[in-house]
Amino acid sequence: MSETRDALLAFGVCFAILYGFSCFNKSSQESAPEAPVEQCVVAEEAPKLSRHDALQLDPRIHINNENITGSINLKGARIDDLSLTKYKKTTAPDSSGVEIFSPSENLCYASVTWRSGGGEDKIELPSESTVWTVVAGGASELTPSTPVELTWTNASGLTFSRTFTLDNDYLISIHDKITNKTGADIKIAPSCEIIRDTSEQKGGTSVHEGGIGYFDEDLEEIRFEKLKKGKRLDVSASDGWCGFTDKYWLTSFVIKSPSKVSIFGKDMQHCCVNGSLAIVKNGAELEVINKLFAGAKVLKCLDSYRQTQAIKKFDLAVDFGWLYFATKPLFYVLQFLHSSLGNLALAILVLTILSKLLLFPMASASQRSMMKLKDLQPKIALLKQRYSNDKLKLQEELLALYKKEKINPMSGFLPLLIQMPIFFCLYKVFSINIEMRHAPLGFWISDLSAPDPTSLFNLFGLIPWTVPSFLQIGVLPLLMGGTMILQQRFSPQPADPAQAKMMYIMPLVFLFMFSSFPAGLVLYWMISNILSIFQQIYINKTITHTNKSKA
Numbered sequence: 001m002s003e004t005r006d007a008l009l010a011f012g013v014c015f016a017i018l019y020g021f022s023c024f025n026k027s028s029q030e031s032a033p034e035a036p037v038e039q040c041v042v043a044e045e046a047p048k049l050s051r052h053d054a055l056q057l058d059p060r061i062h063i064n065n066e067n068i069t070g071s072i073n074l075k076g077a078r079i080d081d082l083s084l085t086k087y088k089k090t091t092a093p094d095s096s097g098v099e100i101f102s103p104s105e106n107l108c109y110a111s112v113t114w115r116s117g118g119g120e121d122k123i124e125l126p127s128e129s130t131v132w133t134v135v136a137g138g139a140s141e142l143t144p145s146t147p148v149e150l151t152w153t154n155a156s157g158l159t160f161s162r163t164f165t166l167d168n169d170y171l172i173s174i175h176d177k178i179t180n181k182t183g184a185d186i187k188i189a190p191s192c193e194i195i196r197d198t199s200e201q202k203g204g205t206s207v208h209e210g211g212i213g214y215f216d217e218d219l220e221e222i223r224f225e226k227l228k229k230g231k232r233l234d235v236s237a238s239d240g241w242c243g244f245t246d247k248y249w250l251t252s253f254v255i256k257s258p259s260k261v262s263i264f265g266k267d268m269q270h271c272c273v274n275g276s277l278a279i280v281k282n283g284a285e286l287e288v289i290n291k292l293f294a295g296a297k298v299l300k301c302l303d304s305y306r307q308t309q310a311i312k313k314f315d316l317a318v319d320f321g322w323l324y325f326a327t328k329p330l331f332y333v334l335q336f337l338h339s340s341l342g343n344l345a346l347a348i349l350v351l352t353i354l355s356k357l358l359l360f361p362m363a364s365a366s367q368r369s370m371m372k373l374k375d376l377q378p379k380i381a382l383l384k385q386r387y388s389n390d391k392l393k394l395q396e397e398l399l400a401l402y403k404k405e406k407i408n409p410m411s412g413f414l415p416l417l418i419q420m421p422i423f424f425c426l427y428k429v430f431s432i433n434i435e436m437r438h439a440p441l442g443f444w445i446s447d448l449s450a451p452d453p454t455s456l457f458n459l460f461g462l463i464p465w466t467v468p469s470f471l472q473i474g475v476l477p478l479l480m481g482g483t484m485i486l487q488q489r490f491s492p493q494p495a496d497p498a499q500a501k502m503m504y505i506m507p508l509v510f511l512f513m514f515s516s517f518p519a520g521l522v523l524y525w526m527i528s529n530i531l532s533i534f535q536q537i538y539i540n541k542t543i544t545h546t547n548k549s550k551a
Contacts, residue, residue, distance in 0.1 A: 054103035062141045076128040080109030091446045100294050107197040117187030124154040157181035170295025176288045180280045192253040192273040199267035208319045211263035213242025232264035248434045250317045254291040327425045344439045352527040367539050430518045448520035452476040473515040476522045481511035483529035490536040
């Protein structure tokens with residue numbers, strides 16, 4: 001039957017969308033040329049030490065503001081120790097801050113080095129093994145109010161002065177001044193590099209994690225899984241930014257001059273920004289400023305840098321997905337509700353109410369159409385009997401009847417299909433919203449950005465058994481499934497038996513799929529179901545009242 005076929009199609013679409021969209025990602029534009037555009041200076045990998053030993057190995061300058069803490073290694077003048085003060089590794093009260101840069105385990109650091117023009121212009125330049133000196137009388141700690149100045153001079157009379165400045169958030173400026181007193185003109189160029197150990201990096205998330213950059217007018221992405229397989233990204237750009245991104249964190253250099261960028265590596269990933277060669281005449285100076293972002297992807301902060309630092313499309317470091325135009329406004333709505341109400345769970349409740357109010361006219365029309373369709377069953381049965389041997393004529397008569405009565409035969413699935421775009425956006429918002437990370441709901445939910453940690457199959461922790469991920473069905477998904485069943489009890493039942501059976505199966509399908517979704521999203525859907533129940537009760541009463549008035 002046509003109704004059955006349409007119902008199966010709609011059900012299949014819903015199932016495919018819900019099952020597959022947790023893995024969808026914006027397509028990345030990746031390339032794998034035989035040779036790089038320009039070879040980066042790759043540092044030799046040092047033996048791994050404990051964090052404590054690594055920090056004691058070389059002299060350092062402390063870094064501190066209200067958001068980050070760490071140090072600059074004077075050997076190489078590189079930033080290899082940086083932790084976030086406001087974001088912890090776990091929900092445990094004594095958890096340490098998230099490490100953005102590390103000198104030891106999970107090695108990750110950023111540095112600015114220099115390369116010469118080669119040939120007769122080959123000169124001694126500061127390298128990863130160069131030990132810089134703090135300028136006499138200068139600050140011994142990098143803070144927003146105290147920049148730090150380092151210096152190094154080679155045997156030929158070429159002096160490098162490097163000044164680090166820090167803002168109140170996550171931006172570090174590296175100001176290099178080269179003074180040439182060698183007696184000859186030289187050619188040199190800066191090379192900015194972020195090196196990261198991804199040997200323990202786990203992939204497979206629905207949010208992009210890997211190399212990322214915005215080059216002139218194009219966003220480029222290459223996932224860690226692709227890099228480990230030998231893929232690389234090579235581009236030329238004069239404006240933008242590039243680096244490595246995780247779900248919530250970003251390390252990125254800002255590009256403000258013609259540069260060649262390469263992102264490559266297997267277990268040790270490299271993001272290199274090679275600037276153009278410049279001629280420094282004898283007795284002259286060259287000044288270059290590079291800016292490094294290293295911290296949390298707080299959208300308000302990224303948007304601020306886009307304005308104050310003229311960093312193009314810096315908000316794209318947050319993976320809004322291909323519904324960017326809708327996801328970002330929804331992100332800000334949830335953020336506004338959270339800041340206004342002071343509670344994220346309450347903000348989700350209000351957001352759910354707002355979405356239900358927005359969709360109420362469509363839902364109401366759909367429910368009324370379903371009830372009309374049920375009343376038309378005697379006429380439909382008569383048509384099926386009359387044209388049992390002429391399927392084409394039967395379809396024509398049914399369509400004419402639906403048109404006359406202003407009925408949509410797919411009205412039972414219409415509310416669900418309408419909610420899909422909103423659901424896509426909410427999934428992204430709940431997945432990328434750093435305010436959702438480690439935000440507690442209360443009771444057993446300590447992190448709204450993670451799935452419910454309990455499971456029915458180990459009696460919610462009473463049995464000491466590690467449940468496989470596909471059986472990790474917690475209390476919140478069970479409550480959500482219960483509200484779906486209850487919602488069906490109050491909703492008009494589909495006239496077609498096949499549709500009715502599929503509607504009965506849907507709570508079970510949703511239960512298994514939602515068990516792996518963020519708890520915040522499951523909470524949203526559960527509240528939406530509860531509101532739908534009250535909405536249906538209201539619609540039923542109004543229809544009953546209308547029918548009585550007509551009678």
